[in-house]
């Protein structure tokens with residue numbers, strides 16, 4: 001039985017997030033420019049989006065450009081921005097054909113105006129699609145997002161719209177860029193690094209983490225399936241005991257039956 005056949009369709013995660021890492025090392029190993037690693041990384045993006053769509057995953061968030069990435073050499077930033085817009089424009093037709101909605105999280109105001117404009121166009125054109133929501137994290141960092149949320153809550157508290165004792169996790173979440181998106185059940189990071197690098201820190205409180213040594217350009221649909229399968233083998237307890245989880249499963253089966 002291949003990996004795809006082992007996946008339980010009843011237990012597909014609703015939201016998968018990915019830290020696509022290792023493009024630079026992939027290129028260095030071949031003695032070619034880092035930007036070639038990013039170019040090859042786009043093929044892995046395409047394959048992953050296809051696999052996610054086929055599995056019926058509802059949300060896929062890709063860490064495409066972090067706030068910290070602005071510190072990279074200017075030529076690499078320019079190449080990444082160009083590649084991003086080119087790839088989105090090239091894939092727009094496929095997004096429509098496959099009912100994929102494109103959206104972003106992050107501070108897009110920092111993007112070059114052309115990239116910003118083109119991305120907005122693609123977001124608008126795909127906004128009515130109801131299949132997979134593909135979320136590109138661009139100029140995104142979790143601390144930026146949390147500080148922005150705190151600032152807005154502080155302003156609304158000062159103006160009296162929010163009372164301090166109304167501030168809880170649920171309210172806080174509504175001020176994050178992901179307010180309309182459920183938290184990811186699974187976070188994948190490639191390239192053998194065991195870090196979360198300022199990505200969705202609030203949202204991954206109970207997320208299962210999957211780390212692989214594969215460099216992002218080498219990431220395939222089989223490895224994506226493997227991550228899903230691995231996730232399906234985990235017991236998610238959310239702070240409860242195994243016994244509590246088992247007994248609540250039995251209760252819900254009884255109810256259904």
Ligand code: FPP
Nearest residue numbers: 020021022023024025041042045064084087
């Ligand atoms: C990390 O590798 C990767 C990035 C910073 C960019 C990822 C972007 C793409 C794969 C292209 C995006 C395209 C679309 C359509 C979303 P790295 O450069 O940090 O690699 P290294 O750690 O080996 O140096």
